[in-house]
Amino acid sequence: MLKLKKSRANVYEPTLPGPENWPVVRLSRNRKEFIEEVIQESYHRIKQLRNTPEILQEEIEITMFRERLRIKENPWKVDPDDEMLFWNGVKNTLVGSLRKSKSKRNAVSEELLLDIISRYTNEIAGNFKPSHYRMARSLVTFGFSRLFNAARLKSFKGFFKGKLTLQDKINIVGENEHVRKLAKIGTIVMVPTHFSNLDSITIGFVIHTLGLPPFIYGAGLNLFNISVIAYFMNSLGAYKVDRRKKNMIYLETLKMYSNLALQKGCHSLFFPGGTRSRSGKLESRLKLGLLSTAMEAQRINFLKAGDVKPRKIFVVPVVLNYNFVLEAVGMISDYLSQKGQERYYIEADQFSSSFKILKFLFQFFTRSADMSVSVGRGMDLLGNYVDDEGNSLDRHGNIIQIEDYFKIHGRISENPQREGEYTRMLSDKLVSEYHKLSRCSASQLAAFTAFEQFRNMYKKLDLYGLLRLPIEDLIITYEDYKSEYKRRIEQIFGLEKNGKIQVANHLREKGLEELIEMGIKNVGIFHTKRPLLFNKEGNITTQDLKTLYYYRNRLDGYGLEKN
C-alpha cells in the first residue's frame, strides 16, 4: 500500500551560521534590559491612552475587578499561586488611596500601573536558551520522524528504521528560496493559517527545514501547563499569551513585547486568525492586534533609521494543507453551537494533563496522512509583494518606497488611526493570499462535492436541518458523484488559471476514478465515523455529516457553491 522512498535530504543550509548571530539570542542575552524596556514603554503607552488620572484609575479598577473574577471563575493549573494575593493587594491599595489627597492618589495609581505591567511582562517574556533550543529541536525532529516511521510502516519496529523522515511526510512548496533571502536582509513575520494544535510544531519544523533562525511566537498559556512542554516552548522562543486576559493593560503590554522584539529584528510568528479555525474554513477575518505591532515597529524602524538603510519587515503568509485534522469533530460541533451565541463561549483548557497532550501528539503523528505546507511570497506591511532584495513592488513591478506611506507633509509621522487602517488593509490582503496559496487536493474536492450534492438534494432545509438528517437518507449514486466531481475539478482548474487557488500535483496526474477513490479514502481518514465512504453498492455515503461539513468548508469562499 505504501511506496517507500528513500528520503532525499532537502533540508536547507542555515541562513545564519551560528546562534550568536541569531536576533533571538541577542535578545535573550539582554533579557533583563529587554523586559525593563517593555515595562517602561508599555507604561508610557498606557498613560498616553488613558491620559487623565481619573481614567487611569478607572482602568486599573476594571482590570483588578476582571482579574479577580477570572481567578475565581476560570482558574488554570499554570496560574501562579500568589495571584489572588497580588490582586487583593491592588484592591487594598486602591481602597486605601481613596482617603488621600488627589495628587497622592495619582501617584498611587501610577505606581500600581507599573506594578501590574511589570507582573504581566515577566509572565509574558520567553526565556530562550540556544543550547536548549538545539537540544529541543533535535529531540523534536528525531522523535517525530521516528514516530512517523512507526506509523507509516504500521509496526513498532519501524520506529528504529531510518527510512522515512519528516521531509517525506511534510511537503513544503512555494517560495522557499525567496523567504530564505528575505530572512537575511530583514525581519520576517510569518503568518500561517491555524487549523490544529499541532500547527506550531509543524511550523517549527518548516522554519528549521528552511534553515531559518528561530522565530519567537506567542503560545497559549495553557500549553505551559505541562512542564515537559513548557521546557520545549521556552527553549523554542515562545512567549506566553493568556487569552483569558482581555484587559487593556495586558493587551498593550503584550503588543509592546512583540513590537520591541520586532524592532530588534526577531523573526516572529503570529497566527493572525487568533484561534484554530473551528469551522474548517480558511481565515476570513484576522485579529489585528499583533499585526498592528508589526506596522508600528516598521514605522519606528523607518523613523529611527536616519541615514542607514532601515530594516524592513516582511510578512510571509503560510497555508497548511491537512487531509485530516484530529480535532475536527469537536471543533465543528463547537462552531455550530457557538454560532450566534459566541458571548457565552469560555476559553477552556483542553490540555490539562501531560497524558492528554502526549496522547494527542502521538495520535496526530501516527495517524496524520501526508500534508503540504504552502509558503507564500513575502510582502511589505502594505501588502505589496517584495523581490529577493526586499524591494517593494507595485502592480507593474516598479519599486516603491514604502516609508512614503508613513509620511505626511514630507515627514514620517506617528498616526495610530492611519496605521490601524493599513493593518486592516494588510489583513484583507492576507485573507486573499491564503485563498490563493491554499492547495486543493482530491480529498478536499471529494468532501466539497459530496456535501454540496447533499445540500442540493434537500434544498428546502437550512444547514441545521440538513445536519440533523438521518444518515440513511444521505446516499449519492456513484455515477452522479462522478459527473459532479468531474465538473468540480474543472471549476478548480478554472480558479487555478486565474491564480485564485493552487492545485496538488495528483489532481493533474491521476485519472478521474482514481482521484475519486483517493479523495474519498483520505477525507478525514482516521476518524472513527468516516465523513465520506463507499457503501456496499459502491455508492457514496457518510457516517458523520457534520465532520464532512468541516472538511467541505476548506473550499468555502471561492464562490463554488453558487454554481
Add this chain to the structure above:
Amino acid sequence: MASRKTNKPVGVIGLGSFGTAVSNLLARNNPVVLFGRNTEQVLEIKETRTSSGQKLDPKVELTNDIEYLSNSCDIIFPVVPSAGFRAMIVMLAPFLKPYHILIHGTKGFDVNSERENINQEGKYLSRSEVRTMSEVIMEESVVVRTGCLAGPNLAQELAEGQPSATVVASPFNEVIQEGQRLLRSDLFQVYGSPDLIGVELSGVLKNIIAIASGAISGLGLGENSRGLLISRGMVEMIYLGRVLGGNTQAFIGLAGIGDLVTTCTSQLSRNYTVGYRLAKGESLDEIIGSMEETAEGINTVKVARSLAKYYRVRAPITEKLYDIMFEGLPPTTALQYLMKYPFNVDIDFL
C-alpha cells in the same frame, strides 16, 4: 497633531465646471496647480483666465504637464467625468508616490466588464465588476490614502460665492483633516465622514433621482410629486447603496439627502435637465448631443439598473427610468406604473 505644513501647492485635475470651482475654493487658502489634458484649452485658459465660464483665482496656476503636477503637489483633487477617470489615473499613476493623497470629486461608476450590453437578461453586473472612483485609484496606482468630495455643490453657485458645504469622506482621519484644512473658509463648511464608499455611492446614485425629478417637471407636475419622488428615491438609493457596501448613515447626510434635494430642485443641474428634456419628448441621443458636459446620471441609470437586477433590489424608479431612456417607454406610462407599485411600508431600514 499639527505638524509643520509645507507650502506645496494643491493639485486639481479637470477643467470642467466643478474642477474649476474646486480650484477656486482651494485657492482661497493655498496656491493651486490646475491640470488640463488638452493643450490648446490650457493655453486658452491661461490667456483668458476663465475656465468653464468661471473667472480663475490668481493663485491658480495652469499646467499641461502631469509630471509637474504630481511632483509639485502632495495632495491632488481629480475632478474628471467617470468615463475618463480610469484613463486619467493610468496616465497619472507612473508619477504618483505612496505619500500622495487623492481626494476626488467625480460622481459616477467605473464598469470593468467586457460585455457590450450590461443589461442583458441573466447577465447582470455584480459588485465585483463595478468600481467607485476611489477603488479605481487604489487599483491603478500606489496611492491608498484616498477620499472623496460630495455634497450640495452646484458649480455655478459655488462660483458666485454663495455659502455652501461639502463632505470629505475617507477611512483616514488625516485625509479628512487635510481636506478640511485646504477647503474650509467663511463661505464653505467641510464635514468629515469615515464611510468613503457610502458617500461616493450617495453622490453617484442621487443623479438617478435627479433625472427623474427633471422628468417630473417636464411632465408639468408639481411639488407633491417631487416630495414623493425625493423621499422614495432616497429609499431606493439606500437599498442599492447598502448592497454595494455603503452604510445607511451616509445617505441621510449632506452627501445624500443634502445633495439629493439640491439636484432635484435645481435647473442648474445637468442630470435634472436630461430628465426635463426627456419628458418633453426629446430623445436621449438628441439630448446627449447638445450637452457640453457629461450628465453622469445617464450611465449611472444603466449600471444601477443592472446591479439592482443582479441583487434583486427593489428599485422601481431606476428601472422605469431605464425603460424611458433606453427602451422607449413613454414617461406617462412609467408614471402610472410607479403609482401602482405596491409599497406597503414607508421606511424599514432605520
